[in-house]
Amino acid sequence: MSSPQNQSAYFANEKTERSPKESARTMFYLMINLNVKVQTERQIVYQERLKSQLASLDDSSVRPAF
Numbered sequence: 001m002s003s004p005q006n007q008s009a010y011f012a013n014e015k016t017e018r019s020p021k022e023s024a025r026t027m028f029y030l031m032i033n034l035n036v037k038v039q040t041e042r043q044i045v046y047q048e049r050l051k052s053q054l055a056s057l058d059d060s061s062v063r064p065a066f
Contacts, residue, residue, distance in 0.1 A: 018026070
């Protein structure tokens with residue numbers, strides 16, 4: 001399986017004409033791939049933020065819920 005960088009280079013260097021349907025399909029998959037990457041990055045940032053907040057808590061600041 002080729003890496004995303006290789007796929008990008010393939011599409012950038014491709015000189016053959018593609019039908020509008022093929023171009024739309026390619027754009028659709030590239031947009032999905034980008035969206036997945038963005039969502040993953042957001043999740044990582046959120047998890048890191050939660051970890052730092054949890055690390056900053058000490059036992060004296062935690063109160064029982066009841």
